[in-house]
Amino acid sequence: MKAVLGLFATALLSTSVIAASPTLTPTTTKAGAALPVHIGGRAERVAEGYRRQWPGTYFESAFRGPSALLKIGQGDIVLHVSVDGAPVAKLVKPKPGLYRVAGLAHGRHAIRVDVASESQSAPTVFGGFYAASGTRPLPAPSRAxxxxxxxxxxxxxxxxxxxxxxxxxxxxxxxxxxxxxxxxxxxxxxxxxxxxxxxxxxxxxxxxxxxxxxxxxxxxxxxxxxxxxxxxxxxxxxxxxxxxxxxxxxxxxxxxxxxxxxxxxxxxxxxxxxxxxxxxxxxxxxxxxxxxxxxxxxxxxxxxxxxxxxxxxxxxxxxxxxxxxxxxxxxxxxxxxxxxxxxxxxxxxxxxxxxxxxxxxxxx
Incomplete structure (x- = not known):
């Protein structure tokens, strides 16, 4: 019985580690539907996503599922990506393209991208959040x-x-x-x-x-x-x-x-x-x-x-x-x-x- 309990505890620990260690990697996966976006800061809607230049811009979304996609556009930038308030990755001058956040537990998640760098010389573009396979959009975060x-x-x-x-x-x-x-x-x-x-x-x-x-x-x-x-x-x-x-x-x-x-x-x-x-x-x-x-x-x-x-x-x-x-x-x-x-x-x-x-x- 102790051996069974030990195996069960080990399984729970492994699941917890996986759920707490999401990854962010470039992907060629086809993006699904766009997820709702909440924007902190000034941005203008363009064909490629959201163009911004004033510092401290952040983008947020929410979804249900084990993964989601985000698109990064043109411009030198430093980004912090977090899920459920925990850091996932720091991207320094990332290549434009689609990135996949994976390794999440099934359930509800909030995703956020913070612009850390200053962009006086030129604006940059954030392409938005998108559904991955098995992802369902939820209302974007908002605050009073x-x-x-x-x-x-x-x-x-x-x-x-x-x-x-x-x-x-x-x-x-x-x-x-x-x-x-x-x-x-x-x-x-x-x-x-x-x-x-x-x-x-x-x-x-x-x-x-x-x-x-x-x-x-x-x-x-x-x-x-x-x-x-x-x-x-x-x-x-x-x-x-x-x-x-x-x-x-x-x-x-x-x-x-x-x-x-x-x-x-x-x-x-x-x-x-x-x-x-x-x-x-x-x-x-x-x-x-x-x-x-x-x-x-x-x-x-x-x-x-x-x-x-x-x-x-x-x-x-x-x-x-x-x-x-x-x-x-x-x-x-x-x-x-x-x-x-x-x-x-x-x-x-x-x-x-x-x-x-x-x-x-x-x-x-």
């Missing part, structure tokens, strides 16, 4: 809470998984993981859908070291960085905006030929444009709460300026405006950017505020 994160490299997660500060541009790209950055950590804590509308090196009125490129408020209204189509999603009504902009405006000295002759002139322009930007956001989401946060970089200049913006918004009648200065970050990521440990510290600072304002989630 929505958070929108707006910012620069500190929001993107620039070089946050790097083990050193000195990085080449290729290393920056490879060690940027928005899926492990503050927006994902915060949204996961509150069970919220989220968007990451951030661009490394960009600011409110001035980009890093005076670099010529669209600022975040200029690029913000559009689905892609080419500004060909304005973004619109009637289902996107964020309860909360979390904004961090100013690092690139203020951490480098002004150069001859820039529009501002003095630091005071830059401050005045920054404050006015930041106030106007928040008011434009509020015009589309009038009941949303707004958190402005800033590090103590630049000898406190950034936090001082963001605090002034928050004060002006409150003085001009904007309600539900919070300001959170974040100090004590180690900045051990690439080029002295926040690491994943810093991301966790920022998340805790935000969470302390959010937890004391439960009315955020009651906004409609």
């Amino acid at each position: 809470r929505q958070i929108e994160f707006i910012g620069d490299s500190h929001t993107v997660g620039y070089g946050n998984i790097s083990t050193r500060r000195d990085c080449t541009q290729d290393e920056v790209w490879a060690t940027t993981d928005t899926a492990q950055a503050m927006p994902a950590l915060t949204a996961r804590r509150y069970g919220a859908d989220y968007q990451v509308n951030a661009i490394s090196g960009r600011g409110i009125v001035r980009n890093y070291d005076g670099m010529a490129a669209d600022t975040v408020p200029t690029a913000y209204p559009f689905t892609l960085f080419d500004k060909a189509a304005r973004y619109a999603d009637p289902a996107w009504h964020p309860h909360l905006f979390v904004i961090a902009l100013g690092t690139n405006d203020l951490t480098t000295p002004l150069h001859p030929g820039e529009p501002w002759k003095t630091r005071d002139a830059l401050h005045a322009d920054y404050e006015q444009h930041y106030v106007d930007f928040v008011k434009r956001l509020r015009a589309h989401a009038p009941n949303a709460h707004v958190i402005l946060w800033a590090t103590d970089m630049a000898n406190g200049e950034i936090a001082s300026e963001v605090g002034k913006v928050a004060s002006r918004l409150n003085a001009e009648g904007e309600r539900d405006i919070g300001f959170i200065p974040v100090a004590g970050l180690a900045f051990t990521g690439c080029h002295a950017h926040p690491s994943t440990s810093d991301d966790a510290r920022i998340t805790m600072a935000l969470s302390t505020y959010i937890d004391t304002h439960p009315e955020i989630w009651r906004q409609k």
Whole structure:
């Protein structure tokens, strides 16, 4: 009898190991019907699937069965594939084509693909999820809470998984993981859908070291960085905006030929444009709460300026405006950017505020 029980226990263990160890491999299998897709972030529908460029995009689906298929389109990208919340594979610059997730227990499963890398130079395409043999589609996941994160490299997660500060541009790209950055950590804590509308090196009125490129408020209204189509999603009504902009405006000295002759002139322009930007956001989401946060970089200049913006918004009648200065970050990521440990510290600072304002989630 003990031998039989032992064999039975061994069989259960083997089944558990198989069910807990799904695999992801390229396949030439013919794709079945498309599975419903839930998209976190901005994307446009194209013949090949979904074209996206803003960081932190994620795609989700659900199905019943032992396997499913996903299609990857053109573009250099780093993807995290997970099933039922457990990691399955990290794909770095994967070849376009069809991939099969297999080795799953029979039953209901949720599949997710997170874009980890930043795609400033060009958009990429995700082709969607498809049924495999024996797979039945289920409704795609959805969440009641929505958070929108707006910012620069500190929001993107620039070089946050790097083990050193000195990085080449290729290393920056490879060690940027928005899926492990503050927006994902915060949204996961509150069970919220989220968007990451951030661009490394960009600011409110001035980009890093005076670099010529669209600022975040200029690029913000559009689905892609080419500004060909304005973004619109009637289902996107964020309860909360979390904004961090100013690092690139203020951490480098002004150069001859820039529009501002003095630091005071830059401050005045920054404050006015930041106030106007928040008011434009509020015009589309009038009941949303707004958190402005800033590090103590630049000898406190950034936090001082963001605090002034928050004060002006409150003085001009904007309600539900919070300001959170974040100090004590180690900045051990690439080029002295926040690491994943810093991301966790920022998340805790935000969470302390959010937890004391439960009315955020009651906004409609």
